Amino acid sequence: MTTTLDYLNTCDAETFALTLSGIYEHSPWIPQRTASARPFATATALKLALQQTVSDASDADQLNLIRAHPELVGKADVALTTESTNEQTAAGLHLCSADEFATLQQCNAAYNLRFDFPFILAVKGPDGLGLTREAIIRAFKRRLTHQVADEIAENLRQISRIAELRLNDLLDTQPAMGLQIMAWSEVIGAWSDDASGLTCAYLTEAHRQTAAQMVQWMQDAGMTASIDAVGNVVGRYQSDHPDAKTLMTGSHYDTVRNGGTYDGREGILLPIAVIRHLHQRGEKLPFHLEVIGFAEEEGVRYKSTFLGSNAVTGHFDMSLLARTDADGITMRDALEFAGHDFTQIPAIARNRADYLGFIEVHIEQGPVLLQRNLPVGIVTSIAGSCRYLVTLTGMASHAGTTPMTMRKDAAAAAAEIILLVEQRCSGITSLVGTVGQLQVPGGSVNVIPGVCNLSLDIRAADDSVRDAAVADILSGIEAICARRQVDTQLELTMRAAAAPCAPWLMQQLAAATERAGVAPFMLLSGAGHDAMSLVNLTDVAMLFTRCGNGGISHNPLETMTADDAELSAHILLDFLRHFTPKA
Structure with a gap:
């Protein structure tokens, strides 16, 4: 019989702890201490309550929890649980080559000498599908340089991720939209201007290929979609009410040099996944929903930011068309080569009266949510x-x-x-x-x-x-x-200028977050976003998704989990279903 959240909420405390005994390695005290916090409105609320129990524990209890875990393919004193055995086997660690095994043994020895506790890694990875042995070894070597306090914190985060994945298995639930978002990200993340990392600059071949793919995904999700004169990918999920106003969402799909997979792109792919979910159920909204993949935000090729969103707000500077890139190619020539009629850029500008607001979902690009063990946060303002x-x-x-x-x-x-x-x-x-x-x-x-x-x-x-x-x-x-x-x-x-988010939109995002089982947390965005430009058209709000690997962004190490992406998608979906226009 599949364990359900309702069962966990209603069984006695002893049964609750026993049922969750395999979630944390050799540490029954965690579910035992968490039982009194029942009932949990969502599985996310249960996960966060378990994590909070760990966070509230003493330093000694936390260290004992870390030391309850086995080494990776090591000869630790701690016996492998069934769960650990299955996870290490699924990662292929039992199939290590002689060189890989020797490297892992050397890493274990160096790590134990430096930290005096085992290296812990959720080998199923951010998407739950499993890390390669090469990725595991890279993570091991990178974390050998950490300070002790930072590595204790990272080990506890990895333990929380392991527990999250095990709880998913126990409840027989998988983050379908989150997995789709990450799979799409991998597809377009493979298209780059150079072979050494992800670089997708304005109107390059990789940029145009990415735009064409997003059009296809939008259409497959039930939207009308096209690419406008500046290169924005524009999808619309039409309401059954033809005279309805439009709510806009989206982000940018260009990248910095050697950038991350989710920066900007999460905010395009996530709403496509949400609309796909709605379309598969034949569900329409009382307003039109427009998703825009803004063509340029980072300023890499022509040293001018927000080209895509400025065109939408009617603030595109046409004199920029004469600007040249490092190869002497003007923006005008690049647009013409890509098949765009630059004379139509002014016509992209939207009418303020047609719009209800703009919501941007974005990876945090920082460590605040990570350090607070929170999967999402609501932005109060974007720093000027x-x-x-x-x-x-x-x-x-x-x-x-x-x-x-x-x-x-x-x-x-x-x-x-x-x-x-x-x-x-x-x-x-x-x-x-x-x-x-x-x-x-x-x-x-x-x-x-x-x-x-x-x-x-x-x-x-x-x-x-x-x-x-x-x-x-x-x-x-x-x-x-x-x-x-x-x-x-x-x-x-x-x-x-700084761009404050609209309180009325923040309140509705907070309500959706709370219904998802997460206490709403407000934070500032120190990074710039397309929402800064959209304030010239309509009220804006932003939802941040937690960024892993210490909050690193604009970097190949940038990461998030499928579960966090799933949660962000469900919050946006709930927000849309409950959306109330400004009076």
């Missing part, structure tokens, strides 16, 4: 940012013969500026400052740097907070350079 390129010009001279008191060291000035940025932006909620690029052109080991180039990125949820920090930092740069006799040249490369 200012970006500068700074050129410092001092005097290049001999490193051995120029006294320290007589130097005009551009790099030393840069170092002081970096510390200034760190100091000024610390301790203030939502304010962050970053020097992400730093170069000494033509630098030599025995020459005092005469020129140094650096970038400056200042962000905050409140524009006045950001602007005050920018003013102080620019004033500080001037003082540092005057004292060091270094000339300064600053170029403002971007200025974007």
Whole structure:
């Protein structure tokens, strides 16, 4: 007989703990302590309650839980449970080659020496279908560099993932939409401008192939779909009410260089999966639902962001058509080569009166949800940012013969500026400052740097907070350079206003999140998103999906789980079914 959530909610505490005894390795205390929190409205609520029990446990209990797990293909003192045996076998760890086995043994030895507890990895992986042995070894080697506290936290997260997968098996439930979203992501994630990683820049062959595939998936899901003059992929799920207004959702499908699989793309593929779910059931909505895969958000090829969403809001700058890429190809020529009529870009602009709002689902691209053991969060505001390129010009001279008191060291000035940025932006909620690029052109080991180039990125949820920090930092740069006799040249490369999310939309997202069994959690987005542009058309809101691997994004390590994608999809589906337009 399949175990059900209703059974777990109504059986006695002893039976509850016994039924869940295989969920956590040799640790019956976890379901025992969780039993008093019943009843659980959803399986997600049960998973989170079990995780909370682990989080609330003492450090000693947490370490004992970690040490209750066996080594991967190792000779640990801990006996393998049936569940662990099945998982390691499914991952093919019993089929390791001699070299793979030797590598894993070396990793186990190094890991135990460094941490004094076993390495834990959910070998079924983010999609539950299993990691390759190569991926397992890569993860092992990468995590050997972690600090102890970080690795304890990562092991506990991996234990939670293992428990989640085991609970899915126990309840005989699988994240169908989440698996579909991840499978689609893998398909288009294989198309790249280069072979070393995922790079999908505006209007390249990979970009055009991705757009064509998304059109097909939209049509298969029951939508009308096409590609507009700027390259946006536009799908519509028509209401039975022809005069109904439209709710918009979507995100971007271009990527940064060597980027992640889910950045932007989750926000396109997830609503397609939701609409597919509706269409298969013959279910329509009382409003039209428009899904847009925005063609360009990252600014990789033409150094101009939000091209796709700016066209939709009527803010596309036609002078950008003359801009050239690194190969001297103008945007106008790239559009024509892709078969787009650039003269029709102004006609893409939507009418504000036709729209009810814009909802963007996006991977968090940060560690906040991960550290709080929360699968989703609701965005309150998208931080506004200012970006500068700074050129410092001092005097290049001999490193051995120029006294320290007589130097005009551009790099030393840069170092002081970096510390200034760190100091000024610390301790203030939502304010962050970053020097992400730093170069000494033509630098030599025995020459005092005469020129140094650096970038400056200042962000905050409140524009006045950001602007005050920018003013102080620019004033500080001037003082540092005057004292060091270094000339300064600053170029403002971007200025974007903060974009607050609409409270009425946030409230409806929060209600859908709560119905899914998750306590609503509000957080700021420090990263920019297409929703920043859409505020020029309609009210916006965002739902974040937890980002794994420490919250790494814009990186091949970017990851999420099928279960988190499934939950986000169900929240969006519930939101759509309960959506109430603004009065």
